[in-house]
Amino acid sequence: MSSKRIFTIMILTMAIVGMGGFVTAADMPEQVSIDRLSDLFEGVEFDHAMHTELGEDCSVCHHHTTGTGTTDERCISCHADSKEVATVGCSDCHVAAPFSSEHINRKSLEIYQFHIDTPGLKGAYHWNCIGCHEKVDGPTECVDCHARTTKGDAFYHKNAIGSSGAGGE
Amino acid sequence: MSGISRRRFLAASLAGCAATTLAAPKKALASGIFTGYPESMGVLVDLTRCIGCRSCEAACNAEQNLPDPLLPFDDKSVFDQTFHGGTQKRRTDENAYTVVNRYNPEGGEPVYVKKQCNHCAEPACLSSCFVNAYTKTPEGAVIFNKKVCVGCRTCMVACPFSIPAYSYSSAFDPLIKKCIFCHETRLKNGKPPACVDICPQEALTFGKRKDLLKIGNQRIQTHQGRYLDHIYGENELGGTSWMYLSPVPFEQVGFDPNPGNEPIISHVKDFLSTVPMVLAIWPALFVGFQLLAKKQAGHGDHDHDSEKQHDEEGAEQ
Numbered sequence: 230m231s232s233k234r235i236f237t238i239m240i241l242t243m244a245i246v247g248m249g250g251f252v253t254a255a256d257m258p259e260q261v262s263i264d265r266l267s268d269l270f271e272g273v274e275f276d277h278a279m280h281t282e283l284g285e286d287c288s289v290c291h292h293h294t295t296g297t298g299t300t301d302e303r304c305i306s307c308h309a310d311s312k313e314v315a316t317v318g319c320s321d322c323h324v325a326a327p328f329s330s331e332h333i334n335r336k337s338l339e340i341y342q343f344h345i346d347t348p349g350l351k352g353a354y355h356w357n358c359i360g361c362h363e364k365v366d367g368p369t370e371c372v373d374c375h376a377r378t379t380k381g382d383a384f385y386h387k388n389a390i391g392s393s394g395a396g397g398e
Numbered sequence: 399m400s401g402i403s404r405r406r407f408l409a410a411s412l413a414g415c416a417a418t419t420l421a422a423p424k425k426a427l428a429s430g431i432f433t434g435y436p437e438s439m440g441v442l443v444d445l446t447r448c449i450g451c452r453s454c455e456a457a458c459n460a461e462q463n464l465p466d467p468l469l470p471f472d473d474k475s476v477f478d479q480t481f482h483g484g485t486q487k488r489r490t491d492e493n494a495y496t497v498v499n500r501y502n503p504e505g506g507e508p509v510y511v512k513k514q515c516n517h518c519a520e521p522a523c524l525s526s527c528f529v530n531a532y533t534k535t536p537e538g539a540v541i542f543n544k545k546v547c548v549g550c551r552t553c554m555v556a557c558p559f560s561i562p563a564y565s566y567s568s569a570f571d572p573l574i575k576k577c578i579f580c581h582e583t584r585l586k587n588g589k590p591p592a593c594v595d596i597c598p599q600e601a602l603t604f605g606k607r608k609d610l611l612k613i614g615n616q617r618i619q620t621h622q623g624r625y626l627d628h629i630y631g632e633n634e635l636g637g638t639s640w641m642y643l644s645p646v647p648f649e650q651v652g653f654d655p656n657p658g659n660e661p662i663i664s665h666v667k668d669f670l671s672t673v674p675m676v677l678a679i680w681p682a683l684f685v686g687f688q689l690l691a692k693k694q695a696g697h698g699d700h701d702h703d704s705e706k707q708h709d710e711e712g713a714e715q
Contacts, residue, residue, distance in 0.1 A: 329589075355600075392470050
């Protein structure tokens with residue numbers, strides 16, 4: 230029982246670190262800092278309020294965990310009556326290191342019949358943002374959402390000899 | 399009488415030798431096709447996910463300590479580069495073990511294709527190498543020992559994907575250069591290669607090859623119409639550790655659509671298995687022939703003489 234409580238606390242902490250706050254449908258954050266993986270790029274200050282006003286239903290990002298629930302026929306067979314969950318941050322389900330040996334070995338057990346292909350946290354972020362932005366002509370270049378760090382500039386060889394000086398795009 | 403039994407003995411023993419030599423490799427061939435280590439790792443490349451950011455190229459460059467690039471890794475003008483009169487897109491070389499190319503399939507969105515060593519289960523480079531520089535590791539990587547490489551470049555010719563490159567720029571220590579699945583720094587420690595780690599779109603999925611096949615088939619089934627119903631590399635050329643999912647027919651994005659499912663070595667195994675037979679059997683065979691011919695020649699003379707004698711006898715009569 231106590232280990233379950235510790236687990237809950239851990240999840241909560243992860244949610245706070247990952248999404249900048251504890252989120253429920255009733256108390257939606259205006260702004261969400263997505264900075265858990267920032268390294269070569271800065272984190273993203275995600276304007277949650279603006280995106281909810283676009284009228285998309287919550288499940289586009291939150292699947293079956295909060296708000297309107299899912300309408301995707303592939304998910305409904307199991308998640309039609311899924312309860313709203315306590316934490317709805319991306320990192321609550323999408324792990325930061327999806328290709329670590331322990332995660333891969335866990336995946337190998339065939340108990341996760343449907344969720345054998347859950348993307349990692351980085352994939353989940355980028356699919357959700359870029360996937361939508363491509364459809365609605367939103368920003369899709371890397372630096373449109375997050376500025377590159379000095380480490381990132383070096384990593385991408387911003388000052389390569391053939392560079393046009395327009396590095397950072 | 400003794401001549402005939404000697405001839406029979408020779409013929410029978412030769413036939414026996416030939417039969418065993420021919421039969422033995424046939425049997426070995428049938429059971430000897432290697433389909434990969436059961437727990438080996440692989441990568442599933444999902445071409446519907448790649449956005450052409452080239453981060454994998456940057457990560458590879460850093461991980462493998464490759465020379466500085468001419469253009470920054472976020473420069474997308476490289477997608478317009480072509481070679482050999484516009485017939486060839488960028489390919490891997492001594493400075494880049496992986497490259498991303500852009501294809502514009504008929505009437506569709508551009509498709510970005512990452513190229514690197516596909517790490518075959520039965521690699522042609524390995525079979526072609528006469529100093530045995532190549533190894534297919536149990537983790538799935540095709541690595542090579544640069545200490546024994548003599549620079550013959552046969553592997554470059556043998557590779558069906560045109561992957562191994564040569565450091566022509568090095569006058570004194572030229573070597574074969576290719577993707578090694580980050581074997582030394584990552585794979586053998588259970589970590590994904592650098593390109594997989596960096597990919598923002600998770601276009602590269604790292605896992606056990608057998609799980610990747612399940613995942614790939616699940617994606618094809620779940621997202622009807624998104625993918626071609628084919629995992630390139632599942633069976634091609636005997637199977638590869640790196641496999642591809644594509645939204646369009648593979649020939650439209652630079653793949654050989656029909657390389658066959660036999661590993662390259664199958665095309666030469668039959669021929670090569672006759673080499674020991676030639677070495678072992680031919681000397682005996684020809685010595686046998688020689689002996690027989692000599693014997694035959696002796697008989698011939700004798701017969702001829704006796705015939706002559708007979709004729710003479712007849713004439714006398």
